[in-house]
Amino acid sequence: MTLTALDLFSGAGGFSLGLKQAGVSVAGSVEADRFAASTYKRNFSSSVVANRSVEECSDRWLRSHFSDVDIVAGGPPCQGFSVAGPLQYGRLDARNALVLEMARVVKCVRPRFAVLENVRGILSGKLSGARMALDAYLASLQEARYFSTVVRLQAADFGVPQLRERVFVISSRDEDALKAFEPLIQRRKLSRLASSVCFGDLPTLNPGEGTDEVVPYPRAAQNKYQLLMRRSSSGVANHVAMKHTPRMLARLAVIGHGDSMKDVSSEHGQRKRNSGLIDAGQRYKMNCTRINPKRPSISVPANFQTIHVHPHQHRMLTAREGARLQGFPDSFVFTGPRTLMSRKLLEREGRTDEIGLSQYNQIGNAVPPPLARAIGETLLELCDEF
Known part of the structure; x- marks a missing residue:
């Protein structure tokens, strides 16, 4: 039927x-x-x-x-x-x-x-x-x-x-x-699958590297899940790593599997608003959570570009890596801006034509x-x- x-x-x-x-x-x-x-x-x-x-x-x-x-x-x-x-x-x-x-x-x-x-x-x-x-x-x-x-x-x-x-x-x-x-x-x-099934066969990226265009797989699939994600796909698209400041890179380097912003020492913690001073009391539980490769990932929300840290690389996830955690095959290509400023900032600057859902938003909402x-x-x- x-x-x-x-x-x-x-x-x-x-x-x-x-x-x-x-x-x-x-x-x-x-x-x-x-x-x-x-x-x-x-x-x-x-x-x-x-x-x-x-x-x-x-x-x-x-x-x-x-x-x-x-x-x-x-x-x-x-x-x-x-x-x-x-x-x-x-x-x-x-x-x-x-x-x-x-x-x-x-x-x-x-x-x-x-x-x-x-x-x-x-x-x-x-x-x-x-x-x-x-x-x-x-x-x-x-x-x-x-x-x-x-x-x-x-x-x-x-x-x-x-x-x-x-x-x-x-x-x-x-x-x-x-x-x-x-x-x-x-x-x-x-x-249940461990999150590690999603990674390993994708191109290795440093912060700021990658492209939205389709690129060949650098290595063979390592498990059944990766084979499933590759079906009908000639390569990988939407695989662009975010740029990070030296301070962010230093923070990411000390976050262990399953840990997050709340677990880092004060020198890597949150800065006070409009100040270079460290706010020793400010901690965000979910921000910068490094994925534990031995377990299923935590939930992928619309703003996962600020939450999920790659299990083995010192950077946040690409849109494609988030899509893999959601179960989207590599043949499914996301269009539109990769990331967007907040709606309030866009409206303040009169850029209302840019308001919408970024690739990260689209993936996390799905x-x-x-x-x-x-x-x-x-x-x-x-x-x-x-």
């Missing part, structure tokens, strides 16, 4: 890629960010790619393009549900309401399945006052006679060399099929393709059994 899917808030296309690998035909995507949409178009040339917000997609337009899709998948912006977002300051994020936009699309095109992905914070996230975002989403789909189940999945259990737990809300009009989803996907669990593949394969199995 062949299923077709629509990917909302698609970003670069991690969810779409996993579904495609599972055997699902991806009819199209909706993504507001122009850089992420450009990456999506580069890698899914035969799909309809709408570079606009989901709110701008009218019911009429949706029905005209996607009335026959079997799956609506989507990961609405998670910042408002994340402890690293506005929530840490006690503020609600207006983007939380986009979960209801996903519900609107599902009710409009009426797919066989809907799959919403988000961080754990969505379980307690709010729209306003005491109104819970997830409860509102579930109630909206229930009005359209959809049943739903909420599952928490760990990416490391599905072939991703990274610890990354996410919440998935699976909805269907077939209650019996829905009840079988979690038992079936649990059967797809694999042995659903890991191997996890999405496991979900797609499970949905196909449900269709065969029910």
Whole structure:
């Protein structure tokens, strides 16, 4: 059986890629960010790619393009549900309401399945006052006679060399099929991979070296994971190392596996703002965390260029190395700026045309393709059994 899917808030296309690998035909995507949409178009040339917000997609337009899709998948912006977002300051994020936009699309095109992905914070996230975002989403789909189940999945259990737990809300009009989803996907669990599987066959880089263009592999693949990442690829792209100051290089040189900024001595610590003085009391737990090659990596977030230190080289990860930790094959090329200044600084300088998602952002925001593949394969199995 062949299923077709629509990917909302698609970003670069991690969810779409996993579904495609599972055997699902991806009819199209909706993504507001122009850089992420450009990456999506580069890698899914035969799909309809709408570079606009989901709110701008009218019911009429949706029905005209996607009335026959079997799956609506989507990961609405998670910042408002994340402890690293506005929530840490006690503020609600207006983007939380986009979960209801996903519900609107599902009710409009009426797919066989809907799959919403988000961080754990969505379980307690709010729209306003005491109104819970997830409860509102579930109630909206229930009005359209959809049943739903909420599952928490760990990416490391599905072939991703990274610890990354996410919440998935699976909805269907077939209650019996829905009840079988979690038992079936649990059967797809694999042995966890150490992060070392991602490295070793890629070009060795010093800070500031590398290119976005495709370059040949310098050595043979050293394990099955590297062979999988190389499939259909003639070489490596998006492999550019960040430049580092002498002070940063000295700091990185003393950070051991699994250690981070909080573990270095005061001479390598954080400087006081607008001062050359060392702030002996300032420590950021996650900044400059050197990956332990013997374990799955810590989660890869949108700002991983300031967090993950290469396990063996004294530099932060390249975009390609982050993509490997997410399970993107080397044939998947990311477009747009490699890094970007903060939105506030860009707006202050009037450079609003440069605002968007960098390659690092696109990678960190994505659903890991191997996890999405496991979900797609499970949905196909449900269709065969029910």
